[in-house]
Amino acid sequence: RSTTRKIFSLLNNQYINHEGRSKVLEAIRSLGEHICIDCIRHYQKPQQLKDNLEAAIRLPKGHFPExxxxxxxxxxxxxxxxxxxxxxxxxxxxxxxxxxxxxxxxxxxxxxxxxxxxxxxxxxxxxxxxxxxxxxxxxxxxxxxxxxxxxxxxRIIEMAMSNDFCLSAEQWSYLFYGNMQHEFEMALIYQKLHTPQSFTTAINLFYDMAKHAQGDPQTIEHLRGYFQFLSNIDLEKDASQWYQYTAALGLLKKVLKLLINLHK
Incomplete structure (x- = not known):
């Protein structure tokens, strides 16, 4: 649901001038990071996800607080x-x-x-x-x-993120409350704690998770390369270069296609 919302937000941006293209690139990078985190979840079973969170916040196994x-x-x-x-x-x-x-x-x-x-x-x-x-x-x-x-x-999210644990706001809401109704509140917390290194952290975690889950090597390598390109988008510089701008859009399309295939 949040992925769809981000796509519509991206499509509603104007790209005629430099400022508009910069906003589009920012939306592309944000969507790329969101998809990367979604891919991380794909390679984890629910119990494994909870176990990894407990490890990230230094709790004994089975001690995740309610x-x-x-x-x-x-x-x-x-x-x-x-x-x-x-x-x-x-x-x-x-x-x-x-x-x-x-x-x-x-x-x-x-x-x-x-x-x-x-x-x-x-x-x-x-x-x-x-x-x-x-x-x-x-x-x-x-x-x-x-x-x-x-x-x-x-505080739970901050501890988890500081130990390289990645979830989207939607996933945090489901983990904490068992539903998506608190996604907005989780998004506010995530945005407050987000850093320029967060996307890189998510890429490394995705790659590690996917390899251990024995996913398709070619798909994993392609996604890793696409995510790395999107994470390195320079909003000011790339907004002035049409070939970089169109390349980012093209790679995002490929990432979305691979994401759809993962969920089939």
């Missing part, structure tokens, strides 16, 4: 319960509450999620009480489920 219950418990506990004085007490107290309804493996999830939210910049703050004692509270910007969940998602 955060909704834990995050809502954090919010409820810090809002309604007695003040606590350390992160360790926060973990232990919440674990006891959640274990009453779900005694299986929740403690490790609480530890993982509280640790993630405690990494600088920390989502918690120490608040001085009237009796001069201190307690842990969530910072004001994280005191509802939507905001703390968005921060949690962002």
């Amino acid at each position: 955060p909704e219950k834990v995050l809502k418990t954090i919010l409820l506990f810090l809002k309604c319960c007695h003040p606590i004085t350390s992160g360790e007490n926060l973990v232990e107290s919440m674990a006891q509450i959640v274990q009453r309804k779900d005694p299986y493996g929740i403690l490790s999830r609480v530890h993982d999620i509280v640790h993630l939210l405690s990494i600088t910049p920390c989502c918690f703050q120490m608040v001085e009480q009237a009796d001069s004692s201190s307690s842990i509270k969530l910072k004001p910007e994280f005191q509802n489920y939507e905001s703390i969940r968005r921060e949690y998602d962002s």
Whole structure:
């Protein structure tokens, strides 16, 4: 769905002047990167994808957090319960509450999620009480489920991307929520974390995944070369050179054709 949307966005760009051609080339490069990431997913089974993500964010196998219950418990506990004085007490107290309804493996999830939210910049703050004692509270910007969940998602994606794990916004939404309804939010996070090296990282990961999956060698090499060309597009320089501009369009067409063949 997102690939189709990007194609229509590309087709709606004007290419008469230099600025228009530069925007078209930017859209071509973005679409090329998106297709590259889609190809990575093609060469991974769902369980392998989850295992690779756990490795990227340094979790033991089978420990990928399901955060909704834990995050809502954090919010409820810090809002309604007695003040606590350390992160360790926060973990232990919440674990006891959640274990009453779900005694299986929740403690490790609480530890993982509280640790993630405690990494600088920390989502918690120490608040001085009237009796001069201190307690842990969530910072004001994280005191509802939507905001703390968005921060949690962002930190998982950032950790994964920093360890060369690539997914599209659509795929992140499905992995986190089991549907595509949060694709826009995932896209905002991805765009914030995206760097000029992201496409190159995706190409290397695609090549490694495809080789290990024993895909068709000729197709893999062709795609790798096409992706490398698209990743090296120079928006200013290539927009002034029609042969580079038309070459980029031609290679994108070939990439789309190979992508369609992969999904048959």
